[in-house]
Amino acid sequence: MKKKPLLHRLAVLGLGGLLALGAAGARAEGQIRIADQFGIVYLLLDVAKDQKLIEKHGKAQGLDIAVSQVTLSGGSAMNDALLSGSIDIAGAGVGPLLTLWDRTLGKQNVRGVASLGNFPYYLVSTNPAVKTIADFGDKDRIALPAVGVSVQSRILQLASSRLWGEAQHAKLDKISVALPHPEATAAISKGGTEITAHFANPPFQEQELAANPAAKVVLKSYDVLGGPSSATVLYATEKFRRENPKTYRAFTAALAEAAQWIHANPEAATDLFLRVNKSKIDRKLVLDIIKSPDVQFKLTPQNTYALAEFMHRVGAIKNKPASARDYFFDDPHNAGAN
Incomplete structure (x- = not known):
């Protein structure tokens, strides 16, 4: 398949980058390593990266932030990278988040940072x-x-x-x-x-x-x-959030600004997605997705708890969350998480 060489290069570059980043060990605040995957569901990260919004909000706090971003595929790879300390922010589905929340409860305490929006799969x-x-x-x-x-x-x-x-x-x-x-x-x-x-x-x-x-x-x-839902989310360890408060705030502020910008500029957002991803997808197809009433770019998680309850019932996670706020950090944009 034509995509395979590209994916192979991404895998080699991604794993090499993760090893190099992970080797850095403990770091002072002012660095953030993000892993995303494929698709429009990661458009908030594309916008933040292209417009250097994380750096912008860092400077507003007097902090120069070095941003690194790598593309992986699948929740398993994301979770391994986060637990190994190779990345700070993982982007994957609610399923992988719940798996890691359950696995690290009382230890690394991995929780959700934000939703990337509501998208039908x-x-x-x-x-x-x-x-x-x-x-x-x-x-x-x-x-x-x-x-x-x-x-x-x-x-x-x-x-x-x-x-x-x-x-x-x-x-x-x-x-x-x-x-x-x-x-x-x-x-x-x-x-x-x-x-x-x-x-x-x-x-x-x-x-x-x-x-x-x-x-x-x-x-x-x-x-x-049961309706519009945030299937893909961002998550991190409690340690990263606690030890990097300014970097964390800059990151979430950047996501919020990116969401507002996409909503106000769907045409420009379409062009940005195609350019950043070097994609040859039909432009109208991308624009129709971004403008679809079924798609909402927002940070507050929605309709995730049904999956959490199910995963607990079938034994996929041992700990049952009382609500979605158990597996998302206590941030203002997560106050209405469900």
Whole structure:
């Protein structure tokens, strides 16, 4: 697939960068290392990076902040990088956040920093026999970022539990495969590979639907989670937040400014996304996503708790949060987290 060499370069550069950054050890305040993934769901970080908003808000506090950013794929890679101390801010789904919150409770105390916004995630299939998830067979292969870990995988498990019962919540894990969104999109768009479905995010799902007449939506995340939801979030350790208060404030202020700018400038935001990501995606497709009433760029997490309750019920996390505010930091923008 055409995307593979690029992904290989990203992996090599990303891992090399993480090793170099991790080797720095303890640091004085004024540095932040961020890891993102693929898609429009990371547009807040794209804007903050391109417009140097973190640096801007750092200077307002008398602080020069050195910002590093690397692209990884999948919640497992994100969580490993955060726990190893190679990054300070991880960008991944609510599922990986909950896994790490549970695992580090009373230790590193990883919690959510902010949402990246509300985005509908679609499970797209090219198999004409598949109308709902009940129709998937042993020969189907569902691509998603990380099997049993990514938010797409957890949403699919929640939908499966409602169809077949909670004892069968992982029924579709056996036909799921871990694949970065760009590679999975190439497979669905062109056809002819073992990949017959992809649980994606914008703009990959829209690309697939536009490119392949056989592609159709089988499942929508908003339907499973009960409405608009913040599937992708940012999270960090309690230590980073406590020891870097000015850097942390500059980061969240930058995110808030980026959200306001995107809302006020959808055309410019579209051009920024295409330029920063060196993307050849159809401009109108990207603009339609950014302007969609189903998409909201905002920091306050929404509709995440249903997934937390489910993960506790099936034993994916041992500790049950009382509310979403248990696994998000006590910041003003998280006051309405649910």
